[in-house]
Amino acid sequence: MAKTATLTTRKADASRRRLVADRQALMRTFIRPESDAGRQSLVKYMEQILFGLHDFLKNHVGITEEIGLKALAERFTDTRISEHPEKKLEQVIADLIERIAPHAVNVASPYFVGHMTSAIPYFMVHLKTIVAALNQNIVKIETSKLLSIVEKQVLAKIHRLVFQKNEAFYRDHVQNAHTALGCFVEDGTLANYTALWVARNRMLKPTGDFPGVERGGMAAALNAYGIDRCVVLVTRFGHFSIHKAAGLLGLGNANVLAVDADARGRMDPRALEGMLEALRTSKERIRVMAVVGIAGTTETGAVDPLDRLAEICKTHGIHFHVDAAWGGPTLMSEKYRHLLAGIEQADSVTIDGHKQFYMPMTCGMVFFKDPFMLDAVAYYARYVNRPGSVDLGIRSISGSREANSLILDSALKIMGSKGYALLIEHGIETARAFAREIAQRPLFELVTPPVLNILTYRLCPPELKEKLRNVPPEEARRAARTLNTLNITLQRLQRQAGKSFVSRTTLAGTGPVPEGKVVLRCVIMNPMTTLDILKTILDEQESLYRNHLA
Numbered sequence: 001m002a003k004t005a006t007l008t009t010r011k012a013d014a015s016r017r018r019l020v021a022d023r024q025a026l027m028r029t030f031i032r033p034e035s036d037a038g039r040q041s042l043v044k045y046m047e048q049i050l051f052g053l054h055d056f057l058k059n060h061v062g063i064t065e066e067i068g069l070k071a072l073a074e075r076f077t078d079t080r081i082s083e084h085p086e087k088k089l090e091q092v093i094a095d096l097i098e099r100i101a102p103h104a105v106n107v108a109s110p111y112f113v114g115h116m117t118s119a120i121p122y123f124m125v126h127l128k129t130i131v132a133a134l135n136q137n138i139v140k141i142e143t144s145k146l147l148s149i150v151e152k153q154v155l156a157k158i159h160r161l162v163f164q165k166n167e168a169f170y171r172d173h174v175q176n177a178h179t180a181l182g183c184f185v186e187d188g189t190l191a192n193y194t195a196l197w198v199a200r201n202r203m204l205k206p207t208g209d210f211p212g213v214e215r216g217g218m219a220a221a222l223n224a225y226g227i228d229r230c231v232v233l234v235t236r237f238g239h240f241s242i243h244k245a246a247g248l249l250g251l252g253n254a255n256v257l258a259v260d261a262d263a264r265g266r267m268d269p270r271a272l273e274g275m276l277e278a279l280r281t282s283k284e285r286i287r288v289m290a291v292v293g294i295a296g297t298t299e300t301g302a303v304d305p306l307d308r309l310a311e312i313c314k315t316h317g318i319h320f321h322v323d324a325a326w327g328g329p330t331l332m333s334e335k336y337r338h339l340l341a342g343i344e345q346a347d348s349v350t351i352d353g354h355k356q357f358y359m360p361m362t363c364g365m366v367f368f369k370d371p372f373m374l375d376a377v378a379y380y381a382r383y384v385n386r387p388g389s390v391d392l393g394i395r396s397i398s399g400s401r402e403a404n405s406l407i408l409d410s411a412l413k414i415m416g417s418k419g420y421a422l423l424i425e426h427g428i429e430t431a432r433a434f435a436r437e438i439a440q441r442p443l444f445e446l447v448t449p450p451v452l453n454i455l456t457y458r459l460c461p462p463e464l465k466e467k468l469r470n471v472p473p474e475e476a477r478r479a480a481r482t483l484n485t486l487n488i489t490l491q492r493l494q495r496q497a498g499k500s501f502v503s504r505t506t507l508a509g510t511g512p513v514p515e516g517k518v519v520l521r522c523v524i525m526n527p528m529t530t531l532d533i534l535k536t537i538l539d540e541q542e543s544l545y546r547n548h549l550a
């Protein structure tokens with residue numbers, strides 16, 4: 001046994017020794033294989049990747065293998081870069097498939113319903129490969145040419161889905177070098193950032209000697225405009241990227257103020273009006289930079305009353321941003337697009353490609369109703385991005401970036417809006433059926449019914465449910481805390497069992513304890529997730545409760 005091990009080690013050592021960094025071998029990796037043999041090996045590697053990873057997805061229904069993060073981390077502690085090549089590509093790919101992938105999370109499993117990351121259509125892998133192979137850089141036309149043109153067209157398609165302007169409008173702007181209907185960014189975070197960046201620069205624009213906030217900075221801007229602070233208004237369900245943006249933009253994230261929401265987590269328009277009035281009459285000189293409405297909150301999937309919020313913002317002349325990072329693609333469903341009514345009145349809208357457009361990680365987009373708005377963040381450079389050029393880097397937080405629009409454009413062609421609508425409708429309708437199932441089971445309580453395809457619920461055994469209702473406040477608080485602990489433990493046990501995954505969050509401001517209500521959160525976007533699968537997940541939770549927690 002020991003002899004075999006030594007032999008294997010020696011063989012491995014010998015093969016490692018054979019690999020030497022060599023200029024000619026290196027050069028070959030930059031040239032497309034011309035020979036039949038070379039071509040075959042390239043195809044073989046692609047097969048290895050596509051089928052090897054596919055087998056991983058097939059064989060690992062659960063979340064991860066049973067090995068803790070700490071133990072895994074111990075395997076990855078060597079911090080030296082090997083001087084000479086360690087492995088050939090074939091070995092590296094095999095290693096990735098056999099040693100890395102099994103410890104990744106099988107987000108494609110239909111039992112993985114806890115997050116906004118899910119299975120993607122398989123053709124996305126092909127499209128992503130094409131993007132990598134072309135390796136265009138969208139920052140400027142000189143490194144992307146047609147791909148920048150394609151990007152403008154895709155932006156116009158999604159802009160049209162959201163804002164529904166007329167044909168003449170899109171004819172004017174689709175390929176107009178002087179205007180921008182939106183831009184691609186890395187993710188929803190940067191999309192929200194871009195929208196607020198534009199809102200800030202437009203509000204604190206140049207005036208008199210003041211060159212504008214982008215040039216003069218926040219302190220000078222507040223001084224020039226005679227204000228003490230700028231605030232952004234959103235409910236407490238706003239994604240934390242709004243807070244990050246406020247920090248980065250120099251507002252200070254304490255100036256993101258929470259507008260009250262109703263029991264379903266939607267912004268209360270009267271509370272918004274009340275807050276605007278309070279700010280207007282406050283002793284401090286406060287300017288509202290933007291109101292953010294959400295179309296699909298991260299935690300519960302709630303949709304704010306966008307039409308009412310749009311009206312209020314219009315009356316007060318405030319930038320209205322809609323964070324539709326999650327819910328945006330619902331617009332493709334004729335059946336459910338009314339859930340986002342009012343989004344077309346927004347000044348700016350965030351939509352993520354890697355969420356309900358089912359694109360591979362990552363793709364954020366932000367759209368502006370007014371095609372000149374992005375001018376507020378335009379930057380030029382002498383060697384690229386010259387005024388008047390089509391260079392898309394002019395109006396973008398990103399510098400170099402990949403041609404993600406090619407993936408979205410191709411996916412739209414492959415699926416059609418009807419194809420996407422089928423996915424969206426499946427999510428919404430399965431979530432509704434699941435909510436009915438939860439409501440029927442005595443051990444559970446539905447906390448936030450789905451508007452889109454996200455819902456929250458919790459384990460709530462009848463005896464504790466009773467205690468929440470008909471007992472003195474102190475006892476109710478104790479019961480609420482017990483319930484919170486039960487749900488935290490349940491979620492952990494299920495995750496550790498590795499067969500399925502729901503996530504967990506705490507809904508602040510609900511229930512008798514100040515720390516809020518711990519709930520289980522389900523996001524249903526995988527078309528393979530059926531009601532039967534969701535019932536199995538509930539069955540598993542019931543048996544975990546009976547065997548470990550009751």
Ligand SMILES: Cc1ncc(COP(=O)(O)O)c(C=O)c1O
Nearest residue numbers: 187188189239296298323325326
């Ligand atoms: C409503 C909402 N906005 C913004 C984001 C941020 O998106 P990303 O994680 O792509 O930065 C998320 C992410 O979950 C979200 O749910």
